Structure formats: C-alpha cells, structure tokens
Amino acid sequence: MRCILKVALASLCLLITSSAMSQQPFKPVPEWLSKAVFYQVYPQSFKDTDGDGIGDINGIVQQLDYIKWLGCNTIWLNPCFESAFQDAGYDVIDFYKVAKRYGTNDDLVRLFREAHKRKMRVCIDLVAGHTSIESPWFKESQKRERNEYSDRYIWTPDSTIKPEKHVSGKFERNGTYRKNFFDCQPALNYGFGEPDPACPWEQPTSAEGPTKTRQELMRIMDYWMDKGCDGFRVDLASSLVKKDPNLVETNKLWAEVRTHFQNRYPEGILLAEWGNPMKAIKAGFMMDFIIQFGGSGYNELFFNKEGVFRRDTCYFSLEGNGSPKKFIDNIRKQLDSVGANGYVCIPTANHDFQRPRSGSRNTDEQLKCVMAFLFTMPGVPLVYYGDEIGMRYISGLPNKEGSVVTRGNRAGSRTPMQWSRATNAGFSTAPPEMLYLPIDTLANFPTVEAQRNDQNSLLSFTRSMLKLRAKYPALASRGNLEFLTTQEKAYPLVYTRGKDGHRFLVIVNPTGKPQSITISNTIKVKKFEAVLNQNTSLKIENGNFEIKADATSYGVYRLMK
Structure with a gap:
C-alpha cells in the first residue's frame, strides 16, 4: 500500500x-x-x-x-x-x-x-549539448583526480560499464563517457529527467555538475x-536532458x-x-x-x-x-x-x-x-x-x-x-x-553573376517572391492558412492565406501534366485579381472555383467579395 x-x-x-x-x-x-x-x-x-x-x-x-x-x-x-x-x-x-x-x-x-x-541581424549556431573530445573541458573531465569538470560530462564509474551510447577509451579515470552523435562528441551533463538510482552516473538536473553546465551555457x-x-x-x-520522456526537466531548463x-x-x-x-x-x-x-x-x-x-x-x-x-x-x-x-x-x-x-x-x-x-x-x-x-x-x-x-x-x-x-x-x-x-x-x-540581371532567372524569382510576401501581410508569417486541396484530388495544391479581412488563393502544380479542380466557393468570393501567375487560371462559376493549372505552374490571386 x-x-x-x-x-x-x-x-x-x-x-x-x-x-x-x-x-x-x-x-x-x-x-x-x-x-x-x-x-x-x-x-x-x-x-x-x-x-x-x-x-x-x-x-x-x-x-x-x-x-x-x-x-x-x-x-x-x-x-x-x-x-x-x-x-x-x-x-x-x-x-x-x-x-x-x-x-x-x-x-x-x-x-x-x-x-x-544595414538594419540586418545575425544569429549564431549554439551547439549546446556536447563539445569536441579535444575540448579542454573534456580533457580535464577524463582525469583521475576530481576537478571542476569531472561531472560536466556523463561518465560511468567503471570502464566495464558501457550503457547505450557510451564510448570506451584510454582515459585516466576509470569509466566510459556518453556521446551525443559521433564518438568525438561527448555529451555535456545537463542531468537526467528520470535518473535511475541503480545508475549513479544518471544525476538529477539539480546536481552540481548539471547546474554548472547550465550556468556555463548562459x-x-x-x-x-x-x-x-x-x-x-x-x-x-x-536532447540536452537525458531520459526525460515527458520533457518536464527539459522545459524547466x-x-x-x-x-x-x-x-x-x-x-x-x-x-x-x-x-x-x-x-x-x-x-x-x-x-x-x-x-x-x-x-x-x-x-x-x-x-x-x-x-x-x-x-x-x-x-x-x-x-x-x-x-x-x-x-x-x-x-x-x-x-x-x-x-x-x-x-x-x-x-x-x-x-x-x-x-x-x-x-x-x-x-x-x-x-x-x-x-x-x-x-x-x-x-x-x-x-x-x-x-x-x-x-x-x-x-x-x-x-x-x-x-x-x-x-x-x-x-x-x-x-x-x-x-x-x-x-x-x-x-x-x-x-x-x-x-x-x-x-x-x-x-x-x-x-x-549570370542570374542577377536576368529577370527570368530563379534568383530574380526568389527575390520577387520575397517582395510579394513583404507587400501583402496576408501572405506573411502570421496570416491564416486553409488548404482546399482534397485527399482524393491531390493536384494542384490549392490553399488560401488570410489576415485582417484580406485573402489570397494560391495554386501550385509541380507535376509535368496539366491539372484541374473544382472547389466550392464557400467564402463567397465575387472578384479576384492575379498578383502572380505562371500558366494558371481561376474562374468563379455556379458557386465554385474552377481552377486549371498547366504543367509546373503556380499562381497567387487576391480575392475580393
């Protein structure tokens, strides 16, 4: 009980x-x-x-x-x-x-x-979960005498103990270390969400080693x-906190x-x-x-x-x-x-x-x-x-x-x-x-160099698409998304984007064949204009959108009631 x-x-x-x-x-x-x-x-x-x-x-x-x-x-x-x-x-x-x-x-x-x-920003990649085996931190960690870095990595207490993802080697300390990906990438110790008392190397996230690792990250x-x-x-x-199936300790971190x-x-x-x-x-x-x-x-x-x-x-x-x-x-x-x-x-x-x-x-x-x-x-x-x-x-x-x-x-x-x-x-x-x-x-x-002044190049197209998205907030990061393509008729891909009362319909046909689809005009659109069109067509007839798209074609239409 x-x-x-x-x-x-x-x-x-x-x-x-x-x-x-x-x-x-x-x-x-x-x-x-x-x-x-x-x-x-x-x-x-x-x-x-x-x-x-x-x-x-x-x-x-x-x-x-x-x-x-x-x-x-x-x-x-x-x-x-x-x-x-x-x-x-x-x-x-x-x-x-x-x-x-x-x-x-x-x-x-x-x-x-x-x-x-230039009013631009730079974000850098942070490899938070491991270091190189050549890191001074790891070299200190593998020493026999306890030191500042002894618990910054995950070591078993004996070289004969080799759980999954642990690596053996010639180290001063008697143990194996846990890797993250390649053997050359020893995992930093952020602790375990559900440590097993029978495995003393599985430290809780509150232990000194994981705490100092977390502080070093910041x-x-x-x-x-x-x-x-x-x-x-x-x-x-x-992946920083190990054995954390419910992500409780990961979320805390x-x-x-x-x-x-x-x-x-x-x-x-x-x-x-x-x-x-x-x-x-x-x-x-x-x-x-x-x-x-x-x-x-x-x-x-x-x-x-x-x-x-x-x-x-x-x-x-x-x-x-x-x-x-x-x-x-x-x-x-x-x-x-x-x-x-x-x-x-x-x-x-x-x-x-x-x-x-x-x-x-x-x-x-x-x-x-x-x-x-x-x-x-x-x-x-x-x-x-x-x-x-x-x-x-x-x-x-x-x-x-x-x-x-x-x-x-x-x-x-x-x-x-x-x-x-x-x-x-x-x-x-x-x-x-x-x-x-x-x-x-x-x-x-x-x-x-070859594409920059070619208006038909992929480079020019990419630039024009980013301009289009910047011009219309309904096509940007926060606009709503609704797919109109059905499971039975997967091509062309048709969806709408909307924000603050503005709505756009997008058609994409990546196939090598013409495609067509009829979709109910449930949003009661009466008018539209093409803001980007490469071999697609849109009609409103009998309460439906009638859509046709040639091979490898795409179109973006602004919808109006």
Whole structure:
C-alpha cells in the first residue's frame, strides 16, 4: 500500500509540475521576428577572401549587401568556433573563440556591426549539448583526480560499464563517457529527467555538475550577445536532458534560459532545432523548424530518389504521384498549437539534407514551384545559401569533415557558393584543400553573376517572391492558412492565406501534366485579381472555383467579395 501511495504522489507531483511548466509566462517574442527573412550561411562554403580555399567571416561581410538585396534581413550562421572539424564545426573545442580558418573574434564582431548598419541581424549556431573530445573541458573531465569538470560530462564509474551510447577509451579515470552523435562528441551533463538510482552516473538536473553546465551555457550566450549577436539557433535543443520522456526537466531548463536571456536581451531571439514547433515553443523557444524529422511531412513533399534522405515518391515531382496529406495535417496542428506564442519556419533546405534541386527536380520551372509554395506559407521564411540560384545537391562526393551519416552524404548540400565562373565561384584556391568538390566541376553550374540581371532567372524569382510576401501581410508569417486541396484530388495544391479581412488563393502544380479542380466557393468570393501567375487560371462559376493549372505552374490571386 505504501508503494502504491508513493507512486500516486509521484504521479501527482509530475502532473502539477507539467501543468505549471505548460503555463510558464514568457515575455513576448521580439516584434522584429515577425518580419524576419532568414538566410542560412554555411561559413566554410560561402565566400573565401584570403585564398586558402575556405570561406571566412570577411567573405560574409563582403556579401551582406547581396543578402539584403535578395530580400533577407537575418542571417543564421552555422558554427564558426574553434573546432576539431570532425563534424564540420559541430564538435566545438572553445565556445569563446572563432576558428582561425574563419578569422578572429574581432571579425565576428565586425560582422555583427556591419549587419546592424544595414538594419540586418545575425544569429549564431549554439551547439549546446556536447563539445569536441579535444575540448579542454573534456580533457580535464577524463582525469583521475576530481576537478571542476569531472561531472560536466556523463561518465560511468567503471570502464566495464558501457550503457547505450557510451564510448570506451584510454582515459585516466576509470569509466566510459556518453556521446551525443559521433564518438568525438561527448555529451555535456545537463542531468537526467528520470535518473535511475541503480545508475549513479544518471544525476538529477539539480546536481552540481548539471547546474554548472547550465550556468556555463548562459555564460556563453551572454558573452556573444554582449558583443552584438542577435540570438541563437540551438542545435538538437530537445536532447540536452537525458531520459526525460515527458520533457518536464527539459522545459524547466529552457524556461530558465529564456527568462535569463530576455531579462538581459529583450530583443534577442532563441531558435530551436527541435523539429516540433508545438513542443519547442512551449519549452521557451521563439521559432522552430519543420524539417526532415519528427514526422513533419517535409520529406513527403520534397525528398526524391537522390540525396541524404531518399524516397521513391514525393509531392513536388513531375510524376504527380505524391501526397501532401502528412504535411497538411502536421502544419495545421503546429500552427494551431503555436498560435501567437512563436513561429514555425519551413526552410528551402539546410546543411543536413538535400537541396530542392536534386534528382529529377532539376529545372528552374520546377524550382519556381517549390519557391512559390514555400514563400506563401505562414511562418518565417529561410533561404539556404545557394538555393536562390538553384544550386544542386551533388551525389558521390567524398566524406568531408564528418559529412557521411547513416542515411547518406551531407557533403552534396555543402558545396561552394557559386558566385562567378570568372573567380572560380568565389574560391581562389584550386584545388581547394577543404572544400567539398573540385572547383572545375562547377563550370556549367548556375551562378549569381549570370542570374542577377536576368529577370527570368530563379534568383530574380526568389527575390520577387520575397517582395510579394513583404507587400501583402496576408501572405506573411502570421496570416491564416486553409488548404482546399482534397485527399482524393491531390493536384494542384490549392490553399488560401488570410489576415485582417484580406485573402489570397494560391495554386501550385509541380507535376509535368496539366491539372484541374473544382472547389466550392464557400467564402463567397465575387472578384479576384492575379498578383502572380505562371500558366494558371481561376474562374468563379455556379458557386465554385474552377481552377486549371498547366504543367509546373503556380499562381497567387487576391480575392475580393
């Protein structure tokens, strides 16, 4: 009876804690995020200015005007700190020091300053969950004598004890350490949500080691914010606290971080790599990404037979045999849950999965359908560097800095930004030491230089879509979304966006065949005008919308009663 009572009380405490955390009052999200348009810069591949074949911070500064011209006002910069580069910078040695190959701390501060001069902002990637095995913290942690860092990582008390995800090695201390991803990435100790008393290495989040780790995380954030940073994208944000199935301790952690962060930096932003906005925003983040994991439906929209994550069918294909249902169900659920407390973001791609131009999706017409869709979706838009000119995911590249994972090779999405053929795509060293493919293979690829003054180019189209979204608030981050496409008739994709009495209808047909659909005009629209139209038609007849869309076509119509 005593055991039953103990379990019941524990369950009640958990329920009360969970309820309290769900009602955590946060200060409002900074207003500027509602108008943010992100551009993700992968620093080693963006722009080389010192001739070593590796992109650098000065190269980013040089191209700020281009990024602003495109229509983006916020940069997300992948990790640029001192690293062993066994996972492309996600294995950090020193969180307080810029990697030498990118420049100096002063260069990063200059990037913040130059961005601010242009009314732009810069967010940096924060690898919160682990360090490099070469980190001084880890080297101290593995010593036999107890010290400041002994409990900053998760160690078993004996080398014969090797639970899942633990790594053996030749260490001074007798034990194995827990990794986060690769063996070279030992997990920092934020504690366990449900520690097992039989496993003494599973410390509660209130223990000294996890407490100091949490304090160090906030110290790192303060350091860069004080130097002019505008916020952070937190890598693997849901995974810091281990064995936390109900996210009680995870939510406590991020609530503490957000409160501290906003008290000191009210205009700063916190973005999560969580893959589930409804959970991330509840935890305290201001934006999260709908990407390749978490059953988001993103894969079913875009991933075809080539890339890191490969599928036999996807919605955005000429074959027209995909389904948007999984994405539609998820985006509805996410938007309803997040409400006005934060934002979703559906990026064009990122450094971990294939670009839109992959496999048989290889023409500007197909890519314009993708861009028309992404930039008329609610949430904060994000352009992954090079997607605006149709850079291609390239298969068959060698493993570079840990680019190969179980599912495929991420190097194909990390190739040099194609600025100009005359300057070897902006990278002066040939062959480059650190880049992901020989420069001469880029000879026939699209470049910024070739597309910038071509009104029919993908670059010009991307820019025009971002202008359109900025012009009409109903097409922007907060507008309502309603899909009119039915499960029985998946093509073309038809949906409306609305805000403050203004409403737009969007048509996208990514297939290689003409498509048509009849939809009841339940919103009683009487008039409309096309604000963007590539081979689609809209008629209102007999109380219905009569929609026709040629192959690889798209249209945006303003509806009026």
